[in-house]
Amino acid sequence: MDYERFLEEVRFAVQEKLGDGHEISVQKVTKNNGIVLDGLVISSKDKKFAPTIYLNSYYMCFTLGKPLPEILDEIIAGYEENKDIAFENMEKFLNFDNLKNKIVYKLVQKEWNRELLEDIPSFEFLDLAVVFYLILERNRKGQMTALIHNAHMTTWAVTKEELYQLAKENTPKLLPPVIRGLKDVMREIMRRSLDEPFEKELPEDFLDNSSLMPPLYVLTNQTQINGASCILYDNCLAEFAAEQDSNIIIIPSSIHEALLVPDQGLDYNELLTMVIDVNKTEVLEEDVLANSVYKYEREEGKITVLRQAKS
DSSP states (O other): OOHHHHHHHHHHHHHHHHOTTEEEEEEEEEOGGGOEEEEEEEEETTOSSOOEEEOHHHHHHHHTTOOHHHHHHHHHHHHHHHTTOOOOOHHHHHOGGGTGGGEEEEEEETGGGHHHHTSSOEEEETTEEEEEEEEEEEETTEEEEEEOOHHHHHHHTOOHHHHHHHHHHHHHHHSOEEEEEHHHHHHHHHHHHSOGGGGGGOOHHHHOGGGSSSOOEEEEETTOSSGGGGGGSTTHHHHHHHHHTSOEEEEEEETTEEEEEEOSSOOHHHHHHHHHHHHHHTSOGGGOOOSEEEEEETTTTEEEEEEEOOO
């Protein structure tokens, strides 16, 4: 089954499953870094907002042998889990006073998003850009967000400077930073992948941070979504650098997290090569932040580009 047929089969099957109270369509959606994905949009007659489920990764699973019925079950289950996340009152969206405490920021790559950045408020930050979005609703199953466009600023009669000041205050409050040793992160991943009886038999020697010279730390936020923006938080890197008694190398793992490494005799060129390779092979295209390595200078209290891939 080719990709276009797969999209239509999924659309038809979901429509049959959910019935006449829903309208199902497949739409092209431009994501971070200019990546265009195919989204299954599920509109309900009693809801003002429609959740979108991206189908590209499901097709990859299908080509690798996953049966279509299992894929459909996952799609329906994902919709059922998140369908109640909705921003029901449109009037609240038009009134800026109702939104001031919902404005946050995130980081994207500047050159790869140049077309998008023409349509949204942003600030340059090194080879990146700070952009703004709204966290409209959140619950334990997920969150509903909306990217802020220039048209919104016109409607609200606000400037991007005002957006930045609000986001600078809101983002650390709504999305507090979390710094964890790589050992702890790897242990959590392994526990998720192993059966419960094996939880006490994890290979601690392999996970021990002391085997990494210097140790690696993961910086993200509590939701682990758009967590790389934590490098912008006041005092976040300063306090970490003080704890480590070192300048800090920042490796952009993805838009969702950054790796922090005390600057202790590292080969910067090797780090850049690693970043580029990982971005090509391990990170979804829409989640890549940058082919760069950064450095936080303790004395100056600022971040600089340490190494950068040639265009």
